[in-house]
Amino acid sequence: MRPAPVRSVAVSDLELPQPDTLEEIARRVRQHVVRIGGTPHGCHLGGALSCVEILVTLYFDVLRVDPADPQWTQRDVFVFSKGHAAAALYSVLVERGFLPAESLATYCGMGSALLGHPTRRIPGVEFATGSMGHGLSLGVGVALGLKRASQPERRVFVLLGDGELQEGSVWEAAMAAHHYRLDNLCAVVDRNLGQNDGPTEGIMALGDVLPRWRAFGWSARTADGHDIGELRAALTPVPYAVGSPSVLVAKTVKGRGVSAIEGDPRSHYMTLSAANVQRALRGLRPGGSP
């Protein structure tokens, strides 16, 4: 087993360079995302910025993965079901060492593997996603396969958008995960309350999603999706209950970290002007508050 990077520092090491905190990494990820939002193609900015802390916590503290060996046979499997938020995934993959930083400049360029939605041409991407409602089913299949292969130490994490919960196939998968007692499967819902056409509650109300998951037999928790301490505390003890799948509903804010668009459903897909990129980056300087 390869542990996640250790960030705790002994007192005797205090004179050595300090590893970055996950908050610092999240800040850099947001800078990458904003720059991607400034490319001619633009990106799904709001939903990318809402899942930054979730992805950083997963990739730096929870998932057992190895950037030097993306196909490591003992790895955990991550399914990025909300594939439209690719800008955030690519940025985290850069920070985690799966992708070179310069690759971000190729985003949506001719021949680039970094499309508007993730492809398996990208190291560390297990499944191509982008059409809503596929990821949890893919995760169910992997979790079933790992159970059959008697690899209980390997877990499967699936990040879902909240608008995505309107897809019926998500609930087909939820039923199957409960039926097959997939306690090696954990869903994380990025509950940012927004979707393409506006607020989720105005488009097709989801209400309190927690009891819905529980009614489907899942063990469910909530956390502040921008508080890395809370996310770490919520994602580390997975599974929440032996014999049942786990779901974490992470309460987030669309466009988080860019004050001009925070909480604005219109941030779903955006192309930022050069001036707005610079303004957003100023707000994301070290020590700056979002």
Added chain:
Amino acid sequence: MTNSAVAPVHAEVADELLPALCAADSASCREAYRATLLALAALDERIVCLEADLGGQSNSFQRQYPDRYFNFGLAEANMVSAASGLAATGLVPFVHTMANFVTARACEQVKLDIAYHRANVKIVASYGGIAGASFGPTHHATEDLAILRALPGMAVVNPADAVETVEALLAAAVADGPWYVRLGRDPTPIVHKRPAGFHLGTAGVLRTGTDVTFVASGQSPVPMAVEAAAFLAGEGISAGVLNMSTLKPLDAVAVTDALRVTGAVVTIEEHNIIGGLGSAVAEVIAEHGYGRLVRLGVRDTFVDQGGTYTALLTRYGVSVDALVAAARTLLSQNPTAEVKP
């Protein structure tokens, strides 16, 4: 090439199942599937069986391999995506449900999670065409081959009988990549009195002819073509029969070879004439530059009349009589407009 064979075909399964099937007058391809999968499972631990509430209440695979049998209930979309996930862990899922449900309802899952991912998943569909007969259009699939043929990397196979079904499934089991194998429902005639020698992408020459070529695909059309060719021989018309059991990759060479001899082709399929075998052969003829073609099949309509399976096939233009008439018509036409090098 995605669908290349990676291991020898399981000859012991062929030896076990084929003699009885070759000796039979008719057999159910659906039953042949179940027998083949059961035999394969004993040889290959990677094989798992997926159903969506159509595995039956006394499923032999479930009895014998309960931990390798997954009934996903009435949730075909989830089943198809989950199959891709299972394949990602090294298993070889055989997914079965009715053709309509897997290719129409779960079409996007087949496209993205199976075809796009080049997942090593074998989709085996029963109730292809109008095998559901009086169940009506909700249980028919006369567009499945058109849909699947347009998905990159997907092998599309429509066996002629239970013998070829067994052989195709054995080939699928050792190939690396997604397959769609289309079966019917009730027993259909056995065309192959000896093993068919199935090879993905190769048409079977069941009869050679010099006047016209029947290109047939599927468990009713192929025996019809064989019967029509025998009948026409009595009239002095020499009709060849090609069993186009692989729709994709299509054996274009077999078509052009036939065109060089006869110059005229009749396609027959249990499918809309749009998008399936007739269209595929038309594409070959158009690019080849010459040849005359009649397409037999369901003529762009839903089959919503009561009747037996065979009666409905006849009523909707898939019959021996239709083949005979098409051959006569082609041969009576003045071929002077034909450009034949």
